[in-house]
Amino acid sequence: MLSTKQKQWRIKIFAVTWLAYAAFYFCRKNFSVIMPMISEDFNYSKDDLAILIGGYSLSYMFGQFSNGFLADKFGPRLVVTTGMIVSITANIMMGLSGTFGLLLFFMGLNGLGQSSGWPGLIKNMATWFRRDERGIVMSWWTTNYVIGSFVATIFATYWATSQTLFPDLGWKPGLWAPSVILLFATITYGLFTRNRPPDAGLPVIVKEEDTGSASTGFDKKILREVLNHPTIWIASGIYFLLKMTRYAFLFWLPLYMTEALSYDNSTAGYMSSVYELTGFLGVIAAGYLSDKIFSSKRFPISTIMLAGLAVLCFLQPILSQMGMVATAISIGLIGLTTYGPDSIISGAAAMDIGGKKGAATAAGVINGVGSTGQLLSPFVVAFVSNTFGWDGLFYLFVVLALSGAILSSLRWNFGGTSKPERSP
Known part of the structure; x- marks a missing residue:
C-alpha cells in the first residue's frame, strides 16, 4: 500500500510531467500552421518545406537516442528542462530569421530541444508507476501530446492569422506566443518535479521485480539489455511506420486542406485540429483495452487499431469529396486510430521493455x-x-x-501482468 504522501507526490509528478510534454507541442505544432503562410511569403516549394521539416526531424532523431541515455544517467529533470529552454530559444529566433539557411538552422535546434521531452519524461513516470497500472495511467498521461497538439494548433492558428492583434507581424506571433506558454511550463516543471521517490524523501515505489532488469545504475549493461531485448526492434519498426504517418498529418494536414480541398488558411488550421481532438479518444481506449481486456498486453490493441487505420486511409479520398463534415469525421477517425497505437507503443510498451532502470533508454x-x-x-x-x-x-x-499491423501481430502475446519477458 502507498502512503498518503506517496499518492500525493504521484499526482504531482503526473501533473507536471503531463503539462511539460503538452507544452512542448506549442513550439512544435505551430510550424505546421504557419507553413502555408511561409510558403506564400517566401515562395517556398514543397521540396523547400520538406528540407526545413527534415532538418528538424534529423536533429530530433539523433536527440532521441542521446537524450534517452542522458536522462537515464543524469536524471530527467536536468535534461528535460535544458531541452525546453533550447526549444524556446529556437522558436523566438525563427521568428527573427530572414533567410532559408537561418530558418533551417533554428528548425534543427528546435528538434534537438524537443527530443529531450519524451524519453526524459517517460523515465520520470517509470520510477513512480508500476507495470500493472501503466496501461491505464499512461493512457491518460499520453493524452498530453494529443491535447497539447490540439490546443497548440488552435492557439498558433489564432496568433498567426489574427487581424486584430499585431497584424503587421503576420505569422511571426505564431512562433513567439507559443514560446511564452512553453516558458511557463519550463518553470513549473523545473521547480516541482523530482526524478524518483527517494529524491522527495519517499521509499522506492517501483520494485526491481517490476522492471524486467536486474541492473543497478546506468551502465553499458542496461544499454546492452535494452538493445538485445526480443521486442525492442519490433516496437521500433512499428513506431517507424507510425511516425512516418503521424508526422505527415502533423505537419502537412493544413497544406493538404488548402491545396486539395481549397480551404482558406484559417479554416485549414482549425479543421486540422480535429485530428488531435479525436486522437485523445484513441489514446484512452488503447490504454484501457490493453489493461482490462488484454491483461496489460500492448500489442493486440496496436494490431487492431493499425488495421482500422488502413481501412480509413483507403476511404479518405472518397469521403473528402462529400463535404466538410465528412472530411472532419474521416480525419477524426484517422486521428483516433493513429494516436492509439502510437501512444501505447511509445509509452507503456517502452516502459515494459526497458523497466525502471532502462525506461528512458x-x-x-x-x-x-x-x-x-x-x-x-x-x-x-x-x-x-x-x-x-x-x-x-x-x-x-x-x-x-498494414505493415505496422503485421509487425505488431508478431508480438501479440508479449508482456501482460504475468512475469515479464526478459532479454536473452
Whole structure:
C-alpha cells in the first residue's frame, strides 16, 4: 500500500510531467500552421518545406537516442528542462530569421530541444508507476501530446492569422506566443518535479521485480539489455511506420486542406485540429483495452487499431469529396486510430521493455528509430503528393498501416501482468 504522501507526490509528478510534454507541442505544432503562410511569403516549394521539416526531424532523431541515455544517467529533470529552454530559444529566433539557411538552422535546434521531452519524461513516470497500472495511467498521461497538439494548433492558428492583434507581424506571433506558454511550463516543471521517490524523501515505489532488469545504475549493461531485448526492434519498426504517418498529418494536414480541398488558411488550421481532438479518444481506449481486456498486453490493441487505420486511409479520398463534415469525421477517425497505437507503443510498451532502470533508454531507442520515419516523412510526402497527388499519399498510408499491423501481430502475446519477458 502507498502512503498518503506517496499518492500525493504521484499526482504531482503526473501533473507536471503531463503539462511539460503538452507544452512542448506549442513550439512544435505551430510550424505546421504557419507553413502555408511561409510558403506564400517566401515562395517556398514543397521540396523547400520538406528540407526545413527534415532538418528538424534529423536533429530530433539523433536527440532521441542521446537524450534517452542522458536522462537515464543524469536524471530527467536536468535534461528535460535544458531541452525546453533550447526549444524556446529556437522558436523566438525563427521568428527573427530572414533567410532559408537561418530558418533551417533554428528548425534543427528546435528538434534537438524537443527530443529531450519524451524519453526524459517517460523515465520520470517509470520510477513512480508500476507495470500493472501503466496501461491505464499512461493512457491518460499520453493524452498530453494529443491535447497539447490540439490546443497548440488552435492557439498558433489564432496568433498567426489574427487581424486584430499585431497584424503587421503576420505569422511571426505564431512562433513567439507559443514560446511564452512553453516558458511557463519550463518553470513549473523545473521547480516541482523530482526524478524518483527517494529524491522527495519517499521509499522506492517501483520494485526491481517490476522492471524486467536486474541492473543497478546506468551502465553499458542496461544499454546492452535494452538493445538485445526480443521486442525492442519490433516496437521500433512499428513506431517507424507510425511516425512516418503521424508526422505527415502533423505537419502537412493544413497544406493538404488548402491545396486539395481549397480551404482558406484559417479554416485549414482549425479543421486540422480535429485530428488531435479525436486522437485523445484513441489514446484512452488503447490504454484501457490493453489493461482490462488484454491483461496489460500492448500489442493486440496496436494490431487492431493499425488495421482500422488502413481501412480509413483507403476511404479518405472518397469521403473528402462529400463535404466538410465528412472530411472532419474521416480525419477524426484517422486521428483516433493513429494516436492509439502510437501512444501505447511509445509509452507503456517502452516502459515494459526497458523497466525502471532502462525506461528512458528504451523510449529513446523506440522513438529514435521511429524518428527516422519522421525524418523521411516530409520528403516522402513531397514526392508522392507531387507525383501521384494527395490521394496517392493516402494510399501509401494504407500500406504503412498494414505493415505496422503485421509487425505488431508478431508480438501479440508479449508482456501482460504475468512475469515479464526478459532479454536473452
